Amino acid sequence: MRAALLRIGALLISLVLASVVVFVVLRLLPGDAAGATLGVGTTTDQLDQLRSELGTDQPVVTQYVQWLGQVVRGDLGTSFVSRLPVADLITQKLPITVPLSLSAFVLAVLVSVPLGVIAAVHRRGPVGVAVSAVSQLGVAVPVFWVGVLLVLVLALQARWLPAGGFPRTGWDDPAAAVRSLVLPVVTVAIAMSAVMVRYVRSATLDVLDQDYLRTARSLGYGRWHALARHGLRNAAVPVVSILGIELATSLLGAVVIENVFALPGLGTLLLDSVTSRDLPVVQALVLGLTAVVLIMNALVDLGQRAIDPRLRTAEVAA
Template sequence: MAAFLLRRTGLFVLSLLVASLLVFGLLRLLSGDMAQVIAGVEATPAQVELLRVKLGTDRPLVVQYLDWIGGVVTGDFGTSALSGVSVSAELGAKLTVTAPLVAGSMVLAVLIAVPLGVVAAVRHRTRVGVGIAGLSQLGIALPTLWVGLVLAIVFAVLLRWLPVQGFPTTGWAQPGRAVRSLVLPCVTLALSEGAVLLRFVRSATLGVLHQDMLRTARATGLTRTGALLRHGLRNAALPVMSILGLQVAALLVGAVVVERVFSLPGVGTMLLADVGNRDLIKVQGEVLLLTAVVLTIGFLIDVGHRLVDPRLRVAR
């Protein structure tokens, strides 16, 4: 296990390094000039060049990258070229909105998908199983934007149970208002991603139901449900855990849309604004952070596989 963790940690660090190179390099291929955007259309070439020197964009790309990645290692993502504010500080503030949104959506999606997926598999030949499968297909087909707008109209505009947009200016100093403002966004993301996850849970459970292991367990006197709960779900969890990593990436993408719909001041909203403003220093920090989150989830899932499946612990 120790050797596996060492190898996997090395691969994680290498992947993060390659990701940082790709993020930095691809952003430099975009058309336009950050100095020109800041200086304005009426600036003279001399003024634009002076601003390039101030921003450091006149230096060789290798020097710019090493300076940036060196700061990232110490937790310094640089300073915004437009606002002059620390990127790390802004990311920290925005994560207080995006992190609970993504985490809450994932927990809610799992709570929806796992029990319904198991029921849909166990009763796949009944109306209940077919109905659940049909609803999950409908949930996959509906756009996240449309789902969010419908929920906002019903629960915020018509019923007035929840706020339609915004987040408390004082943040989590008002926990009640903060939680209420995230309910509809979390449900919006959870319904979309939960429908996808439900399909995988159903498929994995169906595969386990036809294994010899489950027939042997039932021969000992266990019911089909008892055998599934005691022996089957652990095996069905392995492919589902792999999908969770992809679901987190999908949630991060979906969070960008949901934050715009519900006017949440999160990382997604900030990223879209910074791309439009060509604030490359902030954009590269934001994209690298989101990439690091996805890679970290993948690392944790690999470790989880080793803990759940004894066969992997003895594998070389």
């Protein structure tokens, strides 16, 4: 319990630090919203007027304190460009990005855990070698390239699935929405599985070499039975930490791949906002993504503690 509270305290500190970094770094970027909005050939007076409307003429510290105060109350501010609340802009995009990244993550886990275990058990057999080789290839290839390839083959050649875009009516037409997400989900899942298979394989290999598996075999457990009884839980300790990081990766992967598939999700919103120097939107998105990663890491720590009693005992002793 005390460990959990400490971990949450550390999480809060990390979040505050992340917010400072995000806020300051964005303000070091050249160009500002006023300039980007009004374009070339505007007078200094017009720029100054817009800057004071947006509040960007204030000192950075004042701006930060103001912004943090709003964020804590759940107000992410107003877009410089569309003058809409940032929270609304983000909420509109969630129904695309969240299903995309979660399904990619689930698909990647379902593919990579069994493949990784099989690759480890048959490490010297043809199956194990083949799985390792394919996963190596998958790691080497960039995710957007996989996306483009899938579009070329499955969408443009075979015409099974749409090449990009999302139905204008959103999830009102579930079949169409799902169809437009299939290729992006598969693309992100392929990239993630390639990495995860390797982690699952090496975690399982570690366990296979352990004496306690030999003990179990010597007591009459079959190879797979012994692995299920002793191996999976032991292998899960390192794998859980990777799963946590990969869940965050799937969100970032979704952000990248949305551009390849012209999906109007968070990634597209982020890119548009950076181009127009729409700082409230950019910093809310970056801070949000950072928060997801930090929260995942905290959950991973707590999850590992639940699996491995040694971690709990070490804490009490320390």
